[in-house]
Amino acid sequence: MSTTEFNTDSFRDLTFDLLSGVANDTTKFDELNDAYLNKLHERTDGDNLRRYAREIYEKILSLQIVQSNSAVHLKDSFHERIIVVYFWTFSNVHSLQTLERIIGMDRRYSSAGVTIIGVHSSKYEHEKNKANVRHAVDEHSIPFAVVNDNNLQVWKHVGCQIFPTALVFGPDALPIFIFEGENHVQHLELFLVPILAYYKSSVRAPSTDTLSIKTSPDDLSATSATPKTPRFTYPSHVCVTSSGHLCVSFTGSNQLIFCEIDGKVLDIVGTGHAGLADGDIVQCEFDAPHGLIEYNNCIYIADTNNHAIRVFDPNSRRVVTLIGTGRLGSDKIGGLKRSQQPIASPWDLCITESPFDHKLVLLISMTGQNQIWAYAFEETQWWNDVILQKNSCSAIIGSGTEENRNSSEPMTAGLAGPRGICNGIMNGGPVLFIADSDSSTIRVVTLQDGHVANLVGGNGDPTNLSAFGDLDGSGHNAKLQHPVGIVFHYPSSQLYITDTFNNKIKRVDMKTLMCSSYFVTDTDRKKQRGETNSAKFNEPYGIALFEHYLYLADKNNSHIKCIDLDHGTIIR
CATH class of the missing domain: 3.40.30.10 (Glutaredoxin)
Incomplete structure (x- = not known):
């Protein structure tokens, strides 16, 4: 038949x-x-x-x-x-x-x-x-x-x-x-x-x-369980704290590690079992934790499969749930407070200042809803005369329709599985950069008014989510394949991107808007690409900056790599 x-x-x-x-x-x-x-x-x-x-x-x-x-x-x-x-x-x-x-x-x-x-x-x-x-x-x-x-x-x-x-x-x-x-x-x-x-x-x-x-x-x-198997598997995201410590989320082992910048482990956070449990570091549970950000000396965690935002306090060594019910949400508007507000697969986090009253908010790339949400630590003025109520969590960018649609009105823009999100500067003003994974694009949002535009990748058809590839260039001429991590280096005005499915790092020069492959030297010949001395990656994921060092979660290799941006070399 x-x-x-x-x-x-x-x-x-x-x-x-x-x-x-x-x-x-x-x-x-x-x-x-x-x-x-x-x-x-x-x-x-x-x-x-x-x-x-x-x-x-x-x-x-x-x-x-x-x-x-x-x-x-x-x-x-x-x-x-x-x-x-x-x-x-x-x-x-x-x-x-x-x-x-x-x-x-x-x-x-x-x-x-x-x-x-x-x-x-x-x-x-x-x-x-x-x-x-x-x-x-x-x-x-x-x-x-x-x-x-x-x-x-x-x-x-x-x-x-x-x-x-x-x-x-x-x-x-x-x-x-x-x-x-x-x-x-x-x-x-x-x-x-x-x-x-x-x-x-x-x-x-x-x-x-x-x-x-x-x-x-x-x-x-x-x-098999042999000594070769890493204890922590599938690192996803990296955060460098203001005190110079490193925090890494592991989706494979459902844990965080909190360590010195040289890798010396200070705390292992989580039992390793998938679950949703608050408590001290030996009792708490996560389920596929991804994005991390520091705020007020605490680490905020996008606990993706728990559909929750969790908070780890290194001083008390305890984890609590801030946002989410623990169940997949379908709300595309929000406005409820803390654990009353259901959310859907949060992936990455960013602390951003309101352009109106300069108060700080927590931005969340809500991958499951194709949106960006904001959590207000205090009552905050936002776009279109919106007041974000204290402790509330609301959608601020994206209609929820899975598209590559840009718009001057942030809630009518279409995102497609947004993952990475970070602050930056473009044309002299503050912006947000979004690694919109399922459209294989980088989007830029003007913080002053919420205008959403294309930076690189994709094409002009907002319904085409298959315009991916591996090409250097500017605008739509550049092609990416499911980018995930993103971070802005202020001293050089360079935007660094993990082009995850191309197994590459790429960067956009904000002066020329050119997107180019960024190859770094690895002296370990087992980790090189072909016959060159360029490092090879296997699904590079989250990235973070500390001074002139770029920390990268090389997920499928279960490695955290440190890149010296001044010399273009992996140093550990």
Whole structure:
């Protein structure tokens, strides 16, 4: 059966109608779900639908499993099981937000008859590489098999349109649901228990041999608990404090380290277990902490998967939650205070002065909402005569629509997965720079009025989020690939960027507005690019400045690198 003979749209409509019916009357959930499944089994084209499902299974089996060099052990997983095929990509924040739920479902239901298979469907060239996907699988501790759909053959066969997408099959290989987008996929678990009950007589328990993630000797060498494995994994962001200390967030081990500038560790903050717990440094928990900034001798933390802003006080050695409920928010306006305000995947932080009353606010790149938010430490005047109330958290830039849209009105601008954010100067005035990752652009915001403009990357079409590459130049002629980290060096008027998926550092000269690759010398020949003495990176992420030194979180290498900007060399 060819793809054109299967009407994916019809399943979209059926799933949507079921979700709508349940939303309208939750008391009829069981009745509506049973009626839906009964009607599905009465379809006259059931054999064709099962043939279609088996074609998908075969295509999945033809792909490399990221955690293994062989896909043979997956074959029996499709037999007499509820199958959830989860399409995702590690650059997409909505995929990552839903991934946490999918991992939880796997842990709760795999022994009851549910098999989850991740299909990593790449957007960027960088994401096509199996090793890079493997790093993402390891960083997020994914327990189920993930296949590398680097040419999008399964994605296209199914007719997927957005990330994430979950396709559900019964134990008889009959397609049941297709959940599309973050808002729909989060409802998937509601249907797993009744589906398991409906198919109780035909669902079998898993065998250890079938469902375990088998690894080759080469793979084992990269993940087994040997002395070569770093204690702290996947450093994300770096902050240098006013006292000259270094703080680093680790998304892989869900911890912070607080250390001397030479790397001597003073404190390890967090248990290492993913969770949301306040307390002292041996009790508190984080879940994928990212951006860091110092304010009033405390470290503010973008605790991404907890959808919260946390605060670490090095003096009391305690962590508290400042903003967020701990659950994914959908509010695109805000205005509530502290932990009453739900937020969505905060990624980076910046302390900025109001251009009107010169009071300081905490800016948050709210990646999950495609916006920039502000937390007011005290009542503060802002753009358009807005008064930010003390201890409130509100959206100040971005409509929430995922776009590369610039605007003189900050709330009508469109951002796309903004990550890094920093202060700077342009044309003699204070600005904000935003690493808008999913549009592969750097945006500049005039602090005086909130005007949002393009600095480098992308193109003129605000709906085109695929104008990425690796080209030096100015404006749209420059091309980036998913930039994340950003910091402004005031003495030289240079903006430094981690061009993360190009594995490069780039910089923009604010005098000429030219964006160019910045190569630094590494005397360690094992860490050089090819035959040159230029340092190589593997997903460079957060960056911070201290005097003339640039500190960089080289994420997939699990290194923190220090670059002497005066000499262009890595010194440790």
